[in-house]
Amino acid sequence: MMTVDSQLNTAANPLVVTQRTCLDITVVIPTYNGAARIPEVLDHLKQQVGIDALTWEVIVCDNNSCDRTADVVAHYQQQWPPEPALRYCFVAEQGAAFARQRGVMEAHGHIVAFLDDDNLPAQDWLFNVHSFAQAYPQAGAFGSQIHGNFQGVLPEGFEKIACFLAIVERGNQPHLYNPKTKILPPAAGLAVRRTAWLNAVPERLFLNHKGKSAGLASEDLEAMLHIQKAGWEVWYNSDMVITHQIPAQRLQQDYLVSLLRCVGLSRFYIRWLGTQDWQRFFKVPAYIANDLRKLALHYQKNGLGQNHLNLVAACERSLLTSTLVSPAFLLEKAYQDFWQSRLDSVQLPERQQWLQLLTDAFEKRSLELYQQEVIFLGASTALETKAVMLPQVEILLRLDCGLPDQALASPASFFPTAERYGLMRTLDRRVIQQVCETLAGRQVDVIYSLNLSSASVDDASLPDFIEMQLKRYHIDPEYLCFEISEKIVIDAWKDVQGLVARLKMLGLRVTIDEVKERSATASYMTQLPVDCLKLSKDVVDCSDWLESSLPDYLKIVQQTGVQLVAKGVETQIRLEQLQNLGIQYIQGYQLSRPFPFISGTSI
Numbered sequence: 001m002m003t004v005d006s007q008l009n010t011a012a013n014p015l016v017v018t019q020r021t022c023l024d025i026t027v028v029i030p031t032y033n034g035a036a037r038i039p040e041v042l043d044h045l046k047q048q049v050g051i052d053a054l055t056w057e058v059i060v061c062d063n064n065s066c067d068r069t070a071d072v073v074a075h076y077q078q079q080w081p082p083e084p085a086l087r088y089c090f091v092a093e094q095g096a097a098f099a100r101q102r103g104v105m106e107a108h109g110h111i112v113a114f115l116d117d118d119n120l121p122a123q124d125w126l127f128n129v130h131s132f133a134q135a136y137p138q139a140g141a142f143g144s145q146i147h148g149n150f151q152g153v154l155p156e157g158f159e160k161i162a163c164f165l166a167i168v169e170r171g172n173q174p175h176l177y178n179p180k181t182k183i184l185p186p187a188a189g190l191a192v193r194r195t196a197w198l199n200a201v202p203e204r205l206f207l208n209h210k211g212k213s214a215g216l217a218s219e220d221l222e223a224m225l226h227i228q229k230a231g232w233e234v235w236y237n238s239d240m241v242i243t244h245q246i247p248a249q250r251l252q253q254d255y256l257v258s259l260l261r262c263v264g265l266s267r268f269y270i271r272w273l274g275t276q277d278w279q280r281f282f283k284v285p286a287y288i289a290n291d292l293r294k295l296a297l298h299y300q301k302n303g304l305g306q307n308h309l310n311l312v313a314a315c316e317r318s319l320l321t322s323t324l325v326s327p328a329f330l331l332e333k334a335y336q337d338f339w340q341s342r343l344d345s346v347q348l349p350e351r352q353q354w355l356q357l358l359t360d361a362f363e364k365r366s367l368e369l370y371q372q373e374v375i376f377l378g379a380s381t382a383l384e385t386k387a388v389m390l391p392q393v394e395i396l397l398r399l400d401c402g403l404p405d406q407a408l409a410s411p412a413s414f415f416p417t418a419e420r421y422g423l424m425r426t427l428d429r430r431v432i433q434q435v436c437e438t439l440a441g442r443q444v445d446v447i448y449s450l451n452l453s454s455a456s457v458d459d460a461s462l463p464d465f466i467e468m469q470l471k472r473y474h475i476d477p478e479y480l481c482f483e484i485s486e487k488i489v490i491d492a493w494k495d496v497q498g499l500v501a502r503l504k505m506l507g508l509r510v511t512i513d514e515v516k517e518r519s520a521t522a523s524y525m526t527q528l529p530v531d532c533l534k535l536s537k538d539v540v541d542c543s544d545w546l547e548s549s550l551p552d553y554l555k556i557v558q559q560t561g562v563q564l565v566a567k568g569v570e571t572q573i574r575l576e577q578l579q580n581l582g583i584q585y586i587q588g589y590q591l592s593r594p595f596p597f598i599s600g601t602s603i
Contacts, residue, residue, distance in 0.1 A: 024130055025056040025111045026194075028103030030096050034117035035068040037245070042076050042086070044120045050127035057085040059106055061099040062362075064092060066426050066459075070365055090362035092355050092421055097208035097219040100187065104197050113191040116166075118245040120149075121189070128239040129191045132174070140196035140232025141224060143185025144240040145169060152248030157312035164259055164315075166244055170236050177234040182274060184234060187220035189242040192227065200230035206334075207266050210422070215329065217262035218270055225273045253311045260315045264322025265329045288324070295320040344420070354417035357399055357409075362426070367434055368398040368408055369597035371448075374565055378584035392447045394483070394587065395435060396594050397427070424453035429462075433469055435480075438598050440473035449481040449511060454488050457495050463502035470506065481509035481531065489528075490520055497528070504529050513567075515539075518549050525556055533557075534587070537568025546581060554582050 027045060031038055038060065045058055060073045073088045080086040089106055091099045104112050111133050115121060125144070132142055146168040166186040177184055201223045209216035228234050249255060268287075275283050298320055302313050309317065322329075344351055361367055374392040398408035418424050428451075435448060456462050470477055482503055489496045489512060500510050511532040515521055516539045525533075533553065539545045557564045566578050569588030578586065 023055040023057055023109040025054060025113055025126060025191075026103070026107035026109030027056065027058045027113050027115060027126070028061060028100065028107065029058065029115050029117055030061045030063055030091075030099030030103065031065065031069060031117040032063040032094070032096075032099075033065045033067045033069065035065070035072045037117040038069065038072050039076070040120060040245075041115060041117055044123075045115075045126075046080075047123055048121070048126045049123045051130070054126065054130055055084070055109075056126065057087060057108060059087045059089055059103050061089045061091050061103045063096070063099040064090070064094050064421075064423060064426055066429050066465075070362075074365065088363065090359050092359045092362070092423060094210040094422055095208040095219070096187070097205045097223070100220075100223070101201070101203060104192075104194060104201075107194055110194060111191055112194050112197065114187050114189070115242070116188045116244075119146075119188050120243045120245065122241040122243075125189075125240055125242060128237065128241075132235070132237045132240065133191065133193070136174075136233070136235060138233045139193075139235045140200070140227045140230070141185070141190060141192040142174075142235040142237045142240070143168060143191075144189030144242050145172075145236070145238045146186075146189055147241070147243050148246050149243050150246050150251065152246075152251040155251065155253075155311040157310070158251075160312050161256065161260070161315050164256075164263060165246055165250065168236070170238070172238045174235055174237050174239075177228075177236065179228055179274070182271075184221050184224040184228070185236060187223070188244060189240060190220070190224075191237075191240070193232075196227050196230070196232045197223070200226040200232070202226065206269055206337075209262075215262055215265045216333075217259070218266040221270055222273060225270065229273075253314060256311065256315050257318045260319040261322045264319045264324075265326050267323045268326035269330050284327075288327070291320065291324045295324060348417055348420060351417045351420065354399075354414040355421060357401060358414060358418060358423060358427075360402070361399060362430070365430075367427075367430055368400050369431065369434060370396040370398055370594040371597045372396055372587060372594040373592040374449075374585055374587045375591045376585055377579060390445065390447050390479075392449060392481075392585075394449045395431065395451070395597060397431060397451075419453075419455075422455070425455040425459055428453055428456040429465060432466060435597070436469040436473040436475050439475055439479075442598070444476065444479045447479055447481055447509065449483050449509075451483045451485075451513065452488075452499075454492060457484060457488055457492055457499055460498075463499065463506065466503070466508070467506055477507035478509075481511055483511040483513040483534070485514040486512055486517060486520065486536075487514065489524055490517070493524075500528050500530070515553075516545075518552055521553070521556065525560060525562075530562060532563040532565060534565045534567050537588075540566045540568050540574065540578070543577070546577065550581050550583075 029038065029041060042058070060069075062069050062073070070088065070090075073086070077086050077088070087106070089102055091102045100114060103114070111129060113126070113129050132139070136142070146166055148162065148165065148167045166188040168185060205219050205222050207216050207219040207222045209219065224234055271287055272280065272284070298317055302309060302317070306314070306317075371393040374394065397411055399414050401407075401409055415424070418427055431450060435450060439448070469475070484496060484499075503510055509531040510529070511534055512521075512524070512528070512530050513534045514536040515533045516536040521533070533556070535553070539549070553564055556562070563585055564583065565585040565587055566583045567587045569575050569578065569586050569590045571590060575586060575590050
């Protein structure tokens with residue numbers, strides 16, 4: 001039997017663990033878009049009793065949220081006492097398993113106690129976590145008693161499926177989870193020994209997922225199985241009590257059926273992992289045969305149709321059918337994971353380096369922003385509009401590589417990794433917020449232009465976020481412009497139409513960037529109320545294109561009154577050619593190199 005003093009294996013660095021593990025408990029709160037929920041969890045932790053002799057800390061693991069989670073944690077940190085520490089970690093790869101893994105790696109406590117952002121611990125929860133850890137040194141993990149606070153009407157027969165919503169009420173006495181029963185506690189309210197986790201749990205769990213759209217669940221059970229198979233005991237501790245806040249939406253049939261489907265699709269791997277190697281040849285066919293039998297009995301009892309099933313029967317059928325196809329589904333997932341890993345190794349060989357640098361930037365909550373001027377070369381007249389007269393700059397994002405003698409990285413270096421791991425929407429929002437906060441309270445007489453990625457264009461909540469920033473920092477929308485590339489306009493036309501309409505309603509300016517498709521431009525310009533077109537550097541550098549196509553764009557400018565900007569102008573020869581052809585707005589190194597954005601407080 002393993003003990004608390006068991007040595008870490010070669011998968012971890014024992015020196016690092018020894019130096020960092022100096023507290024009794026680390027509370028880890030994985031969260032995704034939990035800005036509205038995190039405060040209540042933190043408030044409950046501040047009210048813990050019986051812990052005067054304990055040393056502990058709290059780590060909020062922000063799993064690539066695009067709401068105000070980082071702001072909320074920063075606000076709490078300002079009023080949080082020095083002890084226990086309240087720390088913030090950004091987790092770039094989405095998935096609860098990644099957030100928990102980061103929390104364990106960052107933890108300074110011997111015991112790591114997990115709370116989801118909708119888990120409210122009883123006042124003596126931490127005291128009972130520590131007491132149980134002391135009383136049961138052979139326990140590598142121990143789960144809480146979890147009650148539900150249901151914010152809706154419970155459907156008939158709900159008790160049969162309550163466990164799938166992490167409701168655990170197994171009596172008022174602690175008991176051991178017997179490996180033969182195949183039952184284990186969920187991650188909500190779970191406490192683990194850090195050494196047990198680092199020894200037993202792989203850094204990347206097979207069932208990790210980004211949500212129900214991935215068709216997976218049970219990554220917490222996978223972690224528990226690894227700990228149990230390593231020889232540690234897993235317990236239920238009735239004295240550790242938490243309340244799980246469950247909104248009405250999670251009690252609806254669509255949600256529950258989808259949840260049970262994910263559990264079923266993940267079930268084959270849980271069974272496989274929980275079976276010894278020599279038993280798999282016999283047990284796997286037996287499992288499949290038993291699943292067929294159960295599904296046949298369910299059809300016999302409830303009929304073949306779906307519409308007449310009540311909620312519990314629909315959930316049971318979803319679980320049974322998805323369990324039956326689980327082997328094929330997971331085999332396909334393993335195949336896709338293998339080829340995705342191969343593809344990443346070829347296309348993004350330095351992805352882990354960029355992922356770490358992006359994580360560092362998010363945790364510092366201050367991005368490296370630069371600005372490049374758009375130079376007006378025409379002669380101003382009394383007829384010039386205010387938009388023409390106002391100076392214009394484009395906000396450019398750079399990434400600090402962390403080395404004093406190394407230049408800042410351009411987006412071409414790290415955007416592929418950000419796109420691969422779904423970070424573009426978060427990056428766009430952080431840039432928007434940082435620009436607005438920096439401009440707050442300043443006399444603004446420049447139009448600041450910010451780029452939007454395809455992920456942000458596809459985000460229906462983006463206009464609401466922008467409106468919130470304008471109101472929060474009292475920014476005049478007349479001085480903000482958003483740039484959308486022409487490729488995105490063509491590929492996501494309906495989304496772009498809706499977004500531009502919302503932006504114009506807010507009083508913001510809109511630019512179409514990287515313009516080079518003459519026929520497409522003529523088409524969308526009749527339907528989009530844009531303020532500016534920016535020619536791509538590719539066409540600006542092509543003399544033949546300029547001679548043949550530029551006159552058409554100048555006609556569009558004359559007819560619509562929009563500005564036409566030539567980007568990427570880097571030579572005097574090109575500058576003179578553009579001027580001779582009638583271009584009045586120039587952006588490029590020939591006239592203006594990027595320089596740091598106005599310094600201000602970080603976000």
